[in-house]
Amino acid sequence: EAGVAQSPRYKIIEKRQSVAFWCNPISGHATLYWYQQILGQGPKLLIQFQNNGVVDDSQLPKDRFSAERLKGVDSTLKIQPAKLEDSAVYLCASRLSGGAGVDIQYFGAGTRLSVL
């Protein structure tokens, strides 16, 4: 089974520029998560999709971050404009179902963003 795919692996931009990350979850997984992991911290959930609907985006800074999962499969996360504090690893994860259950979430390799 292919894993969660993310691209690019690394991105360096200047502050106030825009950037987009892409995630392709495991085939058939209904739930998709985007996390932000700042150096020295644990992953922080930014947004959770169930198919193409948003389940939770309470920690997404909506003035600059946006995410979509139009066809319920792959997803993009965008930052516009970027700030220095956005430097982090952005992780995508997917899970077969959405609620309580025995299935688990699988993580991608992440995109490391450096904002200069």
Added chain:
Amino acid sequence: AQRVTQPEKLLSVFKGAPVELKCNYSYSGSPELFWYVQYSRQRLQLLLRHISRESIKGFTADLNKGETSFHLKKPFAQEEDSAMYYCALRGTYKYIFGTGTRLKVLA
């Protein structure tokens, strides 16, 4: 407030010594508790979950609701256990992660 606390950033033990990675949580309902591990240059992956009550790679973790703890234990550490370990809880939908503990097993 929902929170996961891992008090140790770094834990160094010698090979063959017992290991205990601490995790405390704050949650008003009945969460699911997990331990995730990230080995060098690998993806974050699930190590074990409390509802499974299983031992993975010699690690076990018991949920103590009275102390709101979910400590990870292994009786005899091995060098290949060196990694970053994250405790996490899941409420209704959301996963909340701790800040992680780096375990170094010394030869």
